[in-house]
Amino acid sequence: MAIILQVSRHGWKTRLLIGAMYALLLAGSVTMIYPFWLMLSGSVSSEYDFNDFRLIPKYLFSDDALLGKTLYERYGKTNFATFAARYGIMESCYGWNNLRGTERLLDTLYPEEQKLYRNSPGAVRKILGDYRDFKTSLPPQEIEPLYPDKPAPFREFLRKKYGGDGIPERELIDRINRKWTRAFSTLNTVLPVPGRLYERSWLPSKRPDYDDYMEFVATLPAENRALISSGEFYIRYLMLRFNTVHGLNKSVGGTFRQLLEVPYVRSGCLTEVYDNFVKTYLPLRLLAVRRNPETESLWRSYLEKTVPEQAERLSFFTTVPADPGIRILWGNFLKDSLPGSAIEIRGPEERFREFLLGRYGTPEKLAAAWEITCPDFSAIQLPVKLEDYHLFERDKKELRRNFFFANYREVLEYLGGKSRAVWVTLLLVVCSIFTALTVNPLAAYALSRGKQSISVKFLIFFLATMAFPAEVGMIPGFLLMRDLNLLNTLFALILPGMASGYSIFLLKGFFDSIPSELYEAADIDGAGEFRKFQAIALPMSKPILAVIALGAFNSAYGGFMWAFLACQDPRMWTIMVWMYEFQANNASNSALVMAALALVSIPTLMMFIFCQKIIMRGIIVPSMK
Known part of the structure; x- marks a missing residue:
């Protein structure tokens, strides 16, 4: 029998009671569905946007949110300083959370790139083609792989190298442990062994794990390879030493508006800053000493003063020595005895300019091909931002799809093993x-x-x-x-x-x-x-x-x-x-x-x-x- 009789349902009090009951039931259903929906929404998010707690992740309909998520995955969650120095935003943005809250992110990061992309698509293809050819010409030891938080491709590379798809995981791990002299328990515990490219005295070493990783890096497509430019090191140095552009202006008497405007040259009021950067901060592998009677004499004098017993035996080095002891001695020589004018920088920018010089011959030909104004090759910078913007515009649909299924794909791959x-x-x-x-x-x-x-x-x-x-x-x-x-x-x-x-x-x-x-x-x-x-x-x-x-x-x-x-x-x-x-x-x-x-x-x-x-x-x- 019904709780409320059919005759009684026509009164306004009864209808109000029934409406209140339905409202309570609806509210109860919402309290059940809402957390479940949030869980599903969170499952297609990432560490970048998980704490937004949106019923529909913003990257599914916003290009700005998709760009921030893409850059986060491309450069790695712990590498914001690298990304900020590469983009020249270290003064205005202090973390991925600040980036996520930036309005009109595309216009903020890529104002010039968007104009070039719209007005000169042929020039964009030419610039990126030259940049791709240059990156593929470099040895893997000078490459910083992008997507550093995703070790799965490296593990798949190891699986193919050490046994193929049919080998049991236990035997695969045993082979890797014997080669690397390590004690991994499963393949999921194996992590890449990247080079310490930001350390001043680091040089590539002959180790089985590092050699395997470099072999893997050599297989990466050019768009997944990054170069650490000496200009990026310069921005980092200025931030570390002066903190802000105001600190730099106060120290050198300049009138710069932001650190990105500070010229990367040894001249005028920046001579001392530039020399100190080269002698104390820039990695030694990116430096070269001009060989002439003056620098050879300074080298001999420095050896006689510091290690007189080895002064006659040690020869002159134009680039950093491989021996760790002599490397420290050479670095101290650059710092204490060598004038800044005798030191050359051999970073990726400088080598890219040499590459373009060999390909085009004159700045005029380069300017015509790239559709830019180029008075001299020294004005050319690595087109990092242009490459990132091009990849984003090209792959937007695929990026959304990959982000949506990425977590489920990783879980299924885990269970598949x-x-x-x-x-x-x-x-x-x-x-x-x-x-x-x-x-x-x-x-x-x-x-x-x-x-x-x-x-x-x-x-x-x-x-x-x-x-x-x-x-x-x-x-x-x-x-x-x-x-x-x-x-x-x-x-x-x-x-x-x-x-x-x-x-x-x-x-x-x-x-x-x-x-x-x-x-x-x-x-x-x-x-x-x-x-x-x-x-x-x-x-x-x-x-x-x-x-x-x-x-x-x-x-x-x-x-x-x-x-x-x-x-x-x-x-x-x-x-x-x-x-x-x-x-x-x-x-x-x-x-x-x-x-x-x-x-x-x-x-x-x-x-x-x-x-x-x-x-x-x-x-x-x-x-x-």
């Missing part, structure tokens, strides 16, 4: 559902049809198990499995969940409600107890069995703690145990964790949708009995 865990989980789920639908109905039927005095005692015993959380029984269960030599086997996962006090109690109550006349009719037909159980009790309890099957599925599929405790051998880990390790390894990346949770919840959702009607009957029928 754990195919054994999928089969272990599948077998565990099937066996758990089978045993739950076999043991619990048999026990409940026996209690229902047996003597009530004994049944009550057993039922109280079964119900007592519900008074304690599952964690209480884990240690005794572990000791029992150990004594039975069942640890690290499928039986250790299945046996403890075969019977459930709650399921037996639920099924006994349902069997007790079955009319006794049905059993009496079966007795007249000569049916035994098992036949009555099979033909009467089980068919009538399908809704309850569906609820029990869903519970068994959730316990087997979603259980982590017991699965990890009873099976510590990784070969017997279930999907949830591997997901726990995945979340622990990526704890700082909440978006990736959200994607993993959303992905592994799909089987439970599918199970519920598949059994929805039967489950709803299982909820309604007991309340009607």
Whole structure:
């Protein structure tokens, strides 16, 4: 019977009450859907925009948001200083959060590039073609790979180099460990070994891990290779020494408006600043000493004063020596005894200008090809911003698609390497559902049809198990499995969940409600107890069995703690145990964790949708009995 009679529904008070009830139900549904929607939205975000907490990520419809996200991924989350120095925004932007909050980011970062891109597309292709040819001509030791936070391509390179796709991971890791003399446990723990390109005294070394990484860098496309220009080092030096352009102006008596305007030349009031930068900050591998009688004499004098016993043996070096001891001596010589005019910079800009000189011959020919004003080759800078803008405009659709599926793709790749865990989980789920639908109905039927005095005692015993959380029984269960030599086997996962006090109690109550006349009719037909159980009790309890099957599925599929405790051998880990390790390894990346949770919840959702009607009957029928 309806709670509110049909006649009473026409009054305004009743309608107001019904409207309030619907409003409460709607508000309740929102409180359930909103967090779930946020989780799905977070799963297609990244560390860059996860904390925005938007129902629809902004990068899906905003080019400015997509650009910020692209630059974050391209340069790396910890490399904002590198990006800011390369773009000349160190004074106005102090972190990725500041960049994310910048209005009209495209217009702010690429004003000149947008004009050139619109007005002279042919010149853009020519400039970027020359820049690509120059980068591919350099050895990998001088390259800084972009996308530094994504080690997956390097790991795939190692997989192909050390064994191919068919080799087991354990054997692959053993080969890498022997070659590198390391102790990696899995391929996911292997990280790239980049060069320390920002250190003043660093030179490439002959190490197996570094050599493998350089071999990988040589395979990268030109658009994924970056060059650390000496101009970038100059901006970093000015920020480190003067902090702001006002500090520089006060020190040298200049009138510069921003550090990006400070000329990168040795002249006028900047001579001391330039010399100090070259002698104390710029990496030694980017320097060269002009060889002439004066510099050779200064070298000999410096050796006689500092290491007289080696003065005759050491020759003159125009570039940084490979020997670490002599390298330190050479660096101190540049710093203490050599005038700045005797030092040449051999950074990427300078070599790029030489490359263009060899290709075009004169500034006029270069200016005609690039459609720019070029009085001299010294005015040419590396077209880093133009390349980034070109790639962004070219790949916008693909970038959105890649960002949307990136987290799910990474989780699937991780699970793809754990195919054994999928089969272990599948077998565990099937066996758990089978045993739950076999043991619990048999026990409940026996209690229902047996003597009530004994049944009550057993039922109280079964119900007592519900008074304690599952964690209480884990240690005794572990000791029992150990004594039975069942640890690290499928039986250790299945046996403890075969019977459930709650399921037996639920099924006994349902069997007790079955009319006794049905059993009496079966007795007249000569049916035994098992036949009555099979033909009467089980068919009538399908809704309850569906609820029990869903519970068994959730316990087997979603259980982590017991699965990890009873099976510590990784070969017997279930999907949830591997997901726990995945979340622990990526704890700082909440978006990736959200994607993993959303992905592994799909089987439970599918199970519920598949059994929805039967489950709803299982909820309604007991309340009607």
